[in-house]
Amino acid sequence: MYPELEGKCALVTGAARGFGRAIAKRLAAEGALVIVNYRRSMSDAAEVVAEIEKAGGKAIAIRGDVGKEKSLDKMFDQITEQVGELDIVIANAAFGVPGNLLEATPHHWEVTMSASAWSLVAMTQRALPLMKKGWGRVISITSDGGQKVIPGYGVVGPAKGALESLTRGLAYELARKGVLVNGILAGLADTKSSRSIPGANQVIQHASRHTPKGRIVDGDDIARVVAFLCSNEADMICGQFITVDGGRNIVG
Numbered sequence: 001m002y003p004e005l006e007g008k009c010a011l012v013t014g015a016a017r018g019f020g021r022a023i024a025k026r027l028a029a030e031g032a033l034v035i036v037n038y039r040r041s042m043s044d045a046a047e048v049v050a051e052i053e054k055a056g057g058k059a060i061a062i063r064g065d066v067g068k069e070k071s072l073d074k075m076f077d078q079i080t081e082q083v084g085e086l087d088i089v090i091a092n093a094a095f096g097v098p099g100n101l102l103e104a105t106p107h108h109w110e111v112t113m114s115a116s117a118w119s120l121v122a123m124t125q126r127a128l129p130l131m132k133k134g135w136g137r138v139i140s141i142t143s144d145g146g147q148k149v150i151p152g153y154g155v156v157g158p159a160k161g162a163l164e165s166l167t168r169g170l171a172y173e174l175a176r177k178g179v180l181v182n183g184i185l186a187g188l189a190d191t192k193s194s195r196s197i198p199g200a201n202q203v204i205q206h207a208s209r210h211t212p213k214g215r216i217v218d219g220d221d222i223a224r225v226v227a228f229l230c231s232n233e234a235d236m237i238c239g240q241f242i243t244v245d246g247g248r249n250i251v252g
């Protein structure tokens, strides 16, 4: 547990399910007030808020599409009105159009890049004026698709590559303002988005068999490392990605 997170305000995007849900619950357990962002999953987001409150934590749900500037404006207006400050941004939500690059369109590229890469900068720009304590954390979540070719990942992999580069660029620009920007490179997990991959069952079984730790990751594995990166223990980690995949990437 990290007592310095008590009383901090954290925005977790895509927090209604998957990794985001586990991250929201962990930061709330650390004593942070958590803004549970969702786009479509309103009832799931309400459930996350209820679970956090039942466990003695504080949370509110706010709708917002991270890929749309106007929606982000509205979401940050609501954060300003309802909370008034922000210390932590977890850029977890991602949206991408799967398929091969040869069939991708400029529209696929634009919506994927907006939601999965540019959103990090768009949210950080809006969050900075709310980071009033001279202390802040911004964390992005990527996958090995940013560095390797995953068949059928199409424009999603390049968007993750851009997200990683933007994470380093923001880390450089914000380090002297007391805001640390880092990322987590997550291994395959069994979530709704990975279940949409063609042949998901086989992909998940294969990954489990070839992961040195003997299982694929889950949301709590990611949430623990998010909490660490938010803590003061991570004070000199800047512009880095921590791989959380049970050792999968060390195996050929």
Ligand SMILES: NC(=O)c1ccc[n+]([C@@H]2O[C@H](COP(=O)([O-])OP(=O)(O)OC[C@H]3O[C@@H](n4cnc5c(N)ncnc54)[C@H](OP(=O)(O)O)[C@@H]3O)[C@@H](O)[C@H]2O)c1
Binding pocket: 013, 014, 015, 016, 017, 018, 019, 020, 037, 038, 039, 040, 041, 042, 064, 065, 066, 067, 091, 092, 093, 094, 095, 115, 141, 142, 143, 144, 185, 186, 187, 188, 189, 190, 191, 192, 193, 194
């Ligand atoms: N699962 C994996 O194997 C894996 C591996 C490596 C990295 N990752 C990364 O980890 C992150 C979370 O993935 P996950 O598997 O937990 O996903 P998930 O269970 O499918 O959840 C994705 C969440 O993102 C939200 N979302 C999508 N587009 C959005 C938008 N434009 N604005 C706001 N919210 C949006 C969805 O919200 P609504 O339901 O409300 O629309 C949903 O709650 C993503 O960045 C993903 O790329 C996942």
